[in-house]
Amino acid sequence: MEIDINCDLGEGSDLTSCERDALIMPFISRCNIACGAHAGTPAIMRRSLENALQNNLIIGAHPGYPDRENFGRKSIKVPLSELLNSIHEQIERLQNLTREAGTKLDHIKLHGALYNDVEANMDLAEEIIALLSREYPSLKIIGLANAAMEAVATKQSRIFYREGFIDRQYLNTGRLAPRSLPGSALSDIDNCLERAVALAKGSSFTSYHGTPLQFSVDTICLHGDNPEAVNIAQRLASYLQLNGLSIHS
Structure with a gap:
């Protein structure tokens, strides 16, 4: 039984951060590269692409709110047309670099507060899916x-990967539990590994408030900026294997 593992990368402040990201890459299936709005620069995007290609990763765009000050993790009020233009520009920025590198994008995953806002707002989801359907x-x-x-994606017959999180608590x-709640981000390695198995198998795990949750996913996210991300990634494959699972290749 295989499971896809994705990681949000290219979110550091300089090229040194790309080398830390590269330590995670051998242990995941795909990466979501920041597109210069909430984080990332052209140099970081290029290096991230180079490292991803060396590790045979599937590559996707990771656009967010244009708010570097808050790392895209704060909801901001922006006119819809401006937001859609920003998302389009971000994806284009990375797509142009992928062409230069002789590869192509496979997927799009929103970042941070934008990800959460869309998941709670059907109208916003419809607007963004319409943009993605038209342009990509x-x-x-x-x-x-x-x-x-x-x-919305299912209604419009778009290929959609249902995502679960190895290092975040759920309501x-x-x-997802807001990051403002204490303990909403998981860094304990054993807890993260157990969550990965539960999500991959569609078995039960407990919410932030202790209620059992159970659902299936197509891909599991490990956040690249998790302080234990490298250690979690390095232990993940062997732990999955012990539980009859392997990382999608």
């Missing part, structure tokens, strides 16, 4: 399992 009809979409983005509703 061949690219897959990654989003939270059982939320608005999935519903009883199945949405």
Whole structure:
């Protein structure tokens, strides 16, 4: 039984951060590269692409709110047309670099507060899916399992990967617990590994408030900026194997 593992990368402040990202790459299936709005620079994007190609990773775009000050993790009020233009410009920026590198994008995954806002807002999800369908009809979409983005993408017959999180807590509703809640981000390696197996097998795990949750996913995310990301990634493959699982290749 295989499971896809994705990681948000290219989010550091300089090229040194790309070398840390590269330590994660041998242990995942695909990466989502920041496109210069919430994080990333052209140099970081190029190096991230080079490292991803060396590790045979599937490559996707990771656009977010244009808010570097808050790392795209704060909801901001921006006119819809401006937001859609920003998402388009971000994806184009990375897509142009992938062409230069002789490769292509496979998927799109929104970042941070934009990811969360879309998952709770059907109207916003419809607007963004319409943009992606118009401009990038061949690219897959990654989003939270059982939320608005999935519903809209399915309705429009888009290929959608249901995502679960190895290092984040969930509310009883199945949405991600806000980062403002203490302990909402998991860094304990054993807990993260157990969560990965539960998500991959569609078995039960507990929410932030202790309620059992159970659903299936197509891909599991490990955040590249998790302080234990490298250690988690390095132990993940062997732990999955012990539980009858392997990382999609």
